[in-house]
Amino acid sequence: MSKKVEEWTVLSMLEWATDFFENKDIPDPRHSIEWLLAETLEIKRLDLYLKFDRPLSPQELDTLRPMVKRRAQHEPLQYIVGYTDFINAHISVNEQVLIPRIETEQLVEIILDEHQSEEDLSVLDIGTGSGCIPIALKMEQTSWEVSGIDISEGAIHTARNNAEQNDADVSFTKGDILNPNSIIENGPFNIIVSNPPYVKPGEKDILQQQVKDYEPAEALFFGDLEKMYNSIIEFASQKLTENGYLYLELHEKYSQEILAIFDEQNWSARIENDYDKKPRFIIAQQR
Numbered sequence: 001m002s003k004k005v006e007e008w009t010v011l012s013m014l015e016w017a018t019d020f021f022e023n024k025d026i027p028d029p030r031h032s033i034e035w036l037l038a039e040t041l042e043i044k045r046l047d048l049y050l051k052f053d054r055p056l057s058p059q060e061l062d063t064l065r066p067m068v069k070r071r072a073q074h075e076p077l078q079y080i081v082g083y084t085d086f087i088n089a090h091i092s093v094n095e096q097v098l099i100p101r102i103e104t105e106q107l108v109e110i111i112l113d114e115h116q117s118e119e120d121l122s123v124l125d126i127g128t129g130s131g132c133i134p135i136a137l138k139m140e141q142t143s144w145e146v147s148g149i150d151i152s153e154g155a156i157h158t159a160r161n162n163a164e165q166n167d168a169d170v171s172f173t174k175g176d177i178l179n180p181n182s183i184i185e186n187g188p189f190n191i192i193v194s195n196p197p198y199v200k201p202g203e204k205d206i207l208q209q210q211v212k213d214y215e216p217a218e219a220l221f222f223g224d225l226e227k228m229y230n231s232i233i234e235f236a237s238q239k240l241t242e243n244g245y246l247y248l249e250l251h252e253k254y255s256q257e258i259l260a261i262f263d264e265q266n267w268s269a270r271i272e273n274d275y276d277k278k279p280r281f282i283i284a285q286q287r
């Protein structure tokens with residue numbers, strides 16, 4: 001960004017920063033600068049295309065410059081702007097919480113779809129992170145009683161702020177699924193949902209730099225998937241209502257392994273694919 005200030009326009013910034021990000025191996029370089037520029041100008045991304053000749057003021061450049069610098073170091077866009085949209089919710093994010101993913105939106109959509117006409121359900125989300133899952137559920141189904149737990153204090157703090165920001169009455173408490181006595185939410189629940197950490201530490205190198213360098217390790221990695229899923233199943237066996245449902249997101253590579261765990265525990269379970277046709281979710285009930 002070394003041109004003279006008055007020379008910068010929307011178009012020249014888009015072109016320059018796209019090249020700059022490309023040279024730094026930033027994923028989706030054009031998308032990155034569009035997002036940051038739209039955020040700076042407080043307009044929609046598409047509206048940039050109607051304003052190519054609009055000059056950028058010195059104040060706008062002062063706002064944009066540190067954001068471009070952070071992105072050039074591979075920091076995720078959502079942490080830079082501080083939020084992401086999740087279905088119907090505006091979710092603030094920071095380095096204490098995983099950035100909600102599109103697959104997880106799909107998990108919520110499956111739940112909403114399958115329980116559309118049911119009122120007054122009780123739902124618990126295990127490993128709630130930003131609180132995106134329970135907040136989105138509560139915003140769509142206001143009669144449901146929805147709560148979330150997480151092992152991370154930082155996540156609980158962020159999730160509570162997000163609930164308040166979205167005017168969603170959801171309670172969040174600290175709890176460790178590997179130590180069920182630490183969970184104060186008693187149930188019984190009609191639905192338990194979880195997107196637990198599911199990347200094995202040995203797979204760290206295949207993750208994008210923006211993921212492994214910025215997102216919280218305890219949200220991403222767990223070495224012993226069998227232990228994690230068995231703990232969830234054990235907790236759910238005690239806390240689900242009769243005919244209650246467990247909805248889980250999983251690593252596509254381990255879907256059959258996880259299905260076998262459910263079978264061993266005498267649960268009936270089915271796999272659903274995500275939009276990329278990868279096995280991504282398990283929907284299970286106790287037999």
Ligand SMILES: C[S@@+](CC[C@H](N)C(=O)[O-])C[C@H]1O[C@@H](n2cnc3c(N)ncnc32)[C@H](O)[C@@H]1O
Nearest residue numbers: 100127128129150151152176177195196197219
């Ligand atoms: C993959 S992230 C999911 C976050 C959020 N639900 C989402 O879908 O965006 C997993 C979450 O589980 C939490 N977690 C990890 N180990 C846990 C444990 N033993 N008990 C409870 N939560 C745990 C992490 O802190 C993290 O917030």
